[in-house]
Amino acid sequence: MRKLLYLIMASASFAAVGEISAAPGSPNVRKKSTILDSSNILVSNGEWTIIPKGAILYTPDHLKSKFSNAPAEKFLKWSDFLSKNRSWLKTEPVTRSQITGAEPIDPLKKEQFELQRVIVVSVYQQKPASINQKQEN
Numbered sequence: 001m002r003k004l005l006y007l008i009m010a011s012a013s014f015a016a017v018g019e020i021s022a023a024p025g026s027p028n029v030r031k032k033s034t035i036l037d038s039s040n041i042l043v044s045n046g047e048w049t050i051i052p053k054g055a056i057l058y059t060p061d062h063l064k065s066k067f068s069n070a071p072a073e074k075f076l077k078w079s080d081f082l083s084k085n086r087s088w089l090k091t092e093p094v095t096r097s098q099i100t101g102a103e104p105i106d107p108l109k110k111e112q113f114e115l116q117r118v119i120v121v122s123v124y125q126q127k128p129a130s131i132n133q134k135q136e137n
Helices: 002-011 061-066 078-084 096-100 107-116
Strands: 019-021 029-031 039-044 047-052 056-058 089-093 119-124
Touching: 039 061, 039 078, 047 078, 056 107, 078 089, 089 107, 096 119
Parallel strands: 089 119
Antiparallel strands: 019 029, 039 047, 056 119
């Protein structure tokens, strides 16, 4: 288990942080969280990888089964998992300003995602990246 956790942490492009509990009348206690708490798990043919929550730009209904709450048998680095699953997994390069939410994802690209019928993951420097999407009224 320790080796598996090391592999996950070594291949991830983001870090998990603890949350602080602030219940009235109790001392602040740091609640342990794992990298899996801030990640989506993608699975295929007994293999799995993780990507940060917020990195999924589009998921068609017929591919929702590719998400799991628990790891499968064999962990793969993101790049290896992507190369094995290109038939249903696509990347969309994003800019730093799109990551921070200062610049939105082009609405025309979002329409293209729907036509492609694959899971689309935002990437920055070829690694999955969470997008801070501003709320639209």
